[in-house]
Amino acid sequence: MKQYVLDEPVAVAPPPGEPQALPLIWQPVAMTTSTTMTIRISTELKDKLERLSQDTRRSKSFLAAEAVSAYVERELEIVEGIKRGLDDMQAGRVVPHDQAMDELDALIESIAKSKSSPKA
Secondary structure, rough: OOEEEEEOOOOOOOOOOOOOOOOEEEHHHHHOOOOOOOOOOOOOHHHHHHHHHHHHHHHHHHHHHHHHHHHHHHHHHHHHHHHHHHHHHHOOOOOOHHHHHHHHHHHHHHHHHHOOOOOO
């Protein structure tokens, strides 16, 4: 059984007799294993998810999984960045606050001057 994933939106005519849907294109992807998880959400969020599901013709489960996946990836990037910063601090790869602020102020001033100077 093939699974399909939404790629870039394009104009696609529906089959004869089918209602017009949002323009979508599908590409086959390899099947992945999954597991079930139960979460609590507000009634308002559930209603919004239902509307989105109907409008996109995707299951609520698919949309929720996509949202959780995006959130987890984003949060992991943040946590990894914090860990790298802590490692830098422990290794002494730091700049005093005043020095960092002076460098930023100088950069901002330089950019402001270049934008306000007359072009030749």
